[in-house]
Amino acid sequence: MASRPPNADKEAQAYLPDFCAAGAIFVVVLVAEIVAILLTLAAHTTPGTFLTELAKMSMFILWLALLSAAILCKIRPWVEKFGGTQAFVFSFLLLELLSLVFAELTYQLTRIYGEAVIINESHIGFILRTFAISSIVIALAMRYLYISSEWRRSIVLEAQARISALQALIRPHFLFNSMNTIASLTRTDPARAEEAVEDLADLLRANLGGPKDRTTLKEELEVAAIYQRIEKLRLGERLNVRWNVGELPMRALIPSLTIQPLLENAIYHGIELLPDGGEVTVNGVRSDDDLEIEIMNPVPLDQSASKDGNQMALANIRQRFELAYGGAATVEVQESDDAFSVKLRFPCEEHEA
Amino acid sequence: MRVLIVDDEAPARDRLSSLLADSDEHEVVGEARNGEKALEIAGTTLPDVVLLDIRMPGMNGIETAHHFNSFESPPAIIFTTAYDEYAIEAFDARAVGYVLKPVRRERLDRALEQAARLSNMTLSEVAKRSGISDRRKHICVRAQGELKLIPIRDVFYFHADQKYVRVHHENGTDLIDDSLKHLEEEFGDEFVRIHRAALVAVRQIDSLKKTTDGQTLVTLRDAAQDEDDSLIISRRHVADVRRRIKGK
Numbered sequence: 001m002a003s004r005p006p007n008a009d010k011e012a013q014a015y016l017p018d019f020c021a022a023g024a025i026f027v028v029v030l031v032a033e034i035v036a037i038l039l040t041l042a043a044h045t046t047p048g049t050f051l052t053e054l055a056k057m058s059m060f061i062l063w064l065a066l067l068s069a070a071i072l073c074k075i076r077p078w079v080e081k082f083g084g085t086q087a088f089v090f091s092f093l094l095l096e097l098l099s100l101v102f103a104e105l106t107y108q109l110t111r112i113y114g115e116a117v118i119i120n121e122s123h124i125g126f127i128l129r130t131f132a133i134s135s136i137v138i139a140l141a142m143r144y145l146y147i148s149s150e151w152r153r154s155i156v157l158e159a160q161a162r163i164s165a166l167q168a169l170i171r172p173h174f175l176f177n178s179m180n181t182i183a184s185l186t187r188t189d190p191a192r193a194e195e196a197v198e199d200l201a202d203l204l205r206a207n208l209g210g211p212k213d214r215t216t217l218k219e220e221l222e223v224a225a226i227y228q229r230i231e232k233l234r235l236g237e238r239l240n241v242r243w244n245v246g247e248l249p250m251r252a253l254i255p256s257l258t259i260q261p262l263l264e265n266a267i268y269h270g271i272e273l274l275p276d277g278g279e280v281t282v283n284g285v286r287s288d289d290d291l292e293i294e295i296m297n298p299v300p301l302d303q304s305a306s307k308d309g310n311q312m313a314l315a316n317i318r319q320r321f322e323l324a325y326g327g328a329a330t331v332e333v334q335e336s337d338d339a340f341s342v343k344l345r346f347p348c349e350e351h352e353a
Numbered sequence: 354m355r356v357l358i359v360d361d362e363a364p365a366r367d368r369l370s371s372l373l374a375d376s377d378e379h380e381v382v383g384e385a386r387n388g389e390k391a392l393e394i395a396g397t398t399l400p401d402v403v404l405l406d407i408r409m410p411g412m413n414g415i416e417t418a419h420h421f422n423s424f425e426s427p428p429a430i431i432f433t434t435a436y437d438e439y440a441i442e443a444f445d446a447r448a449v450g451y452v453l454k455p456v457r458r459e460r461l462d463r464a465l466e467q468a469a470r471l472s473n474m475t476l477s478e479v480a481k482r483s484g485i486s487d488r489r490k491h492i493c494v495r496a497q498g499e500l501k502l503i504p505i506r507d508v509f510y511f512h513a514d515q516k517y518v519r520v521h522h523e524n525g526t527d528l529i530d531d532s533l534k535h536l537e538e539e540f541g542d543e544f545v546r547i548h549r550a551a552l553v554a555v556r557q558i559d560s561l562k563k564t565t566d567g568q569t570l571v572t573l574r575d576a577a578q579d580e581d582d583s584l585i586i587s588r589r590h591v592a593d594v595r596r597r598i599k600g601k
Contacts, residue, residue: 176435177362180454184368234362275361275387275411300410 016080016087017145020073025066032065033058035137064102064134068095085146092142099134103127161323170207171264174231181234196233199226207257213324217291218250224260224282231267238277239267245284245293252291253349255320259293261313262342266297270340273300291348296341314342321346354465355382357400359391359417360433361409365454369404369433372458379465388412389502392420392493395428396500402429402468404452407483412490412502415480420493420502422473423530429468432479449479488539492520494527501527505543509557509573510584511536513550523575545597547571548587555597561586 017024036058040050072091079087107126121129178200185193206223221243228241241263259282266280278298285292314333321329321344329346356379360366363386370381383398385391387409395403403421407414418430431450449471450464471479480487491502507523517528518536537544537552544552559574569591571584586594 173435176454177365180368180435180456181362181364183455184364184371187371188364188367234364236363238361272361272408273410 016072016076016091016149018073018076019069020076025069028065028069029062031141032061036061039133060106064099067102068098068138071095071098088142088146092138095138096131096135099138100127100131103130103134106130157319157323160319170203171268173268174264177234178230181230185233192233196230199230202226203230203260206260213255214253215256216250217245217248217252217254220254220256220259221245221250223257224263227260227263235267235271235277238274239271240277240279242279242281245282247286248284248291248293249286249348249350251350254291254293254346255317255324258317258320258344259295261317262295262344265313265342266295266340270297270299274298286348289348290345292343292345294341294343296339298338299340301338317344354379354401354468355399356380356465357382357391357395357398357403357428358384359386359388359403359409359414360406361386362406365406365433368456369461372456372461376462388414388417388420389491391417392500392502395421395424400428402431402465404431404433407432407434407485413485415476415483415485415487416489416491418471418476419473419489420491422470422476423493423495427470430471431464431468449475492529492531494520494529496527503527505540508554509575510551510553511544512552545590545594547584547590547594551584553584558594558598561591561595561598 019025019028036054039061040054040057043053071094075091075094079090082090104127107123178196182193182196182200185196203223203226206226228239232239263280263282271278271280281294281296283292283294283296314331318331321331325346329344332343332345334341334343356373358366358369358381360369366384366386370384373379373381382400383391383394385394389412391403391405403418405414405417409417412420414432421427421430429450431452433452433454433456435454450468452460452464477487489505491504492508494501494503503520503522503524509521509523511529511533512519512521513533514528518531518533520527520529533550533552537546540552543555545555545558547553553571553573557573557575559572562570562572564570564585569586571586571594573584
């Protein structure tokens with residue numbers, strides 16, 4: 001019942017950059033130095049001591065920055081398990097804690113050894129000031145990292161969805177079998193052959209029209225019905241589809257080409273493999289602000305047939321739902337010895353017009 | 354040539370038979386919508402060549418061809434395939450006869466001219482390349498010219514009886530041509546060797562019993578057990594049988 005395959009999870013997640021890499025460390029040093037210059041410039045009053053002040057400031061900030069990078073480098077594999085946003089929050093809190101400890105340590109050290117670096121302010125004042133500055137810098141850095149990682153993530157998702165949409169195109173198996181059916185009907189039943197050609201043309205047009213993001217349920221169900229008509233010619237009595245979708249608002253939006261590929265799967269991996277055929281059931285219900293569409297089909301008990309194709313169509317629909325609705329939609333798969341079902345649940349958004 | 358058409362889709366059968374109806378050389382002697390039916394009517398229709406769909410429910414084309422091969426004079430086989438079994442194209446058309454759907458008349462004529470019977474080894478290779486399971490779901494028995502298919506899941510055990518192997522199943526016993534060694538290779542997942550001459554369905558084993566003279570005996574779930582000693586486990590196989598029962 002996992003709603004996403006592990007692979008897609010990994011790629012689609014927000015992630016921290018790798019602070020063990022030389023490039024990242026260089027950037028950390030650079031940013032630390034910029035902050036040091038900024039702070040020294042802001043505080044600098046006595047002429048002639050700028051470089052000394054900058055050196056002291058740099059030492060403090062570089063230590064803190066490099067230590068932070070080292071810690072992030074070590075904990076990355078571990079916080080990554082929390083997933084996106086939480087990893088960032090956790091890292092932020094950890095660095096805050098680190099800067100507190102580091103400030104306290106520095107204060108104690110300068111009291112013992114610090115003739116060169118005398119801190120002429122109160123203990124609590126120094127700690128608070130350091131903490132405030134480091135909080136702001138860390139928060140800014142984290143926010144930047146988070147946004148750029150989200151941005152990368154959305155690019156990856158979009159690219160995947162685009163590839164998926166291409167893969168969603170009708171199976172060649174179906175196309176060639178349909179052609180064969182039509183070739184046969186031109187002799188035995190020209191009228192039906194004509195209808196079949198028209199249906200096939202409509203179906204191809206819907207597919208080649210490419211991945212429109214969303215379409216109305218009405219249109220999506222029409223495409224599925226056309227598909228069903230063509231398959232019915234080929235499979236005859238063996239194929240039955242029960243549509244319980246009267247409850248669904250037909251103007252609601254759904255990512256295009258989702259129900260038809262699921263129906264195709266149900267037939268290819270289920271009905272076609274049963275000597276006496278069977279019935280695909282499509283149930284649509286509206287619950288609260290969500291729509292639920294479930295496609296169920298019987299499968300043969302002896303499942304030696306490969307299921308790879310199934311996985312591909314499903315992964316593709318998952319990606320497109322993720323892209324369209326983020327976490328608000330789910331794609332659930334249920335399998336038993338003799339049945340297979342996919343349940344789509346997504347927010348009901350109506351077409352404005 | 355006498356042609357038998359086997360395809361689960363009616364329009365696909367119609368197409369082939371109407372293409373062949375125009376021909377003087379060929380005659381359609383039968384049509385079947387699955388492998389079982391095809392084998393059933395092959396005994397009376399005596400085809401020279403079988404036009405066989407690969408992807409069919411129940412018994413697929415590969416298994417059907419295997420069973421045809423056990424005939425005394427096996428018919429030639431031509432596979433008819435849609436796109437997804439295109440891996441078959443990797444074969445020389447002479448080595449494995451096939452026509453692609455939608456079927457072209459010239460292509461069909463050429464395939465019929467060159468039609469030849471396929472060895473079991475070639476069939477296994479076709480299955481492998483097409484990603485289809487090559488394991489039979491049925492055992493083919495011929496008794497008094499009648500052809501009988503015994504589903505593997507109905508088999509209790511195989512027992513080698515001098516020259517032949519006897520299969521004990523839900524509806525009695527029959528003699529078959531397969532060797533015990535070959536059966537073990539093909540169905541090793543579900544069957545276990547209990548002695549030199551017997552292969553028992555693991556899922557049928559109820560328990561192991563000790564006899565008074567210290568031998569270990571297999572008792573079966575559904576089979577009426579004879580009083581013969583065919584199901585005594587040889588000492589060499591006891592450990593293996595125990596492990597297989599535990600693992601099921």
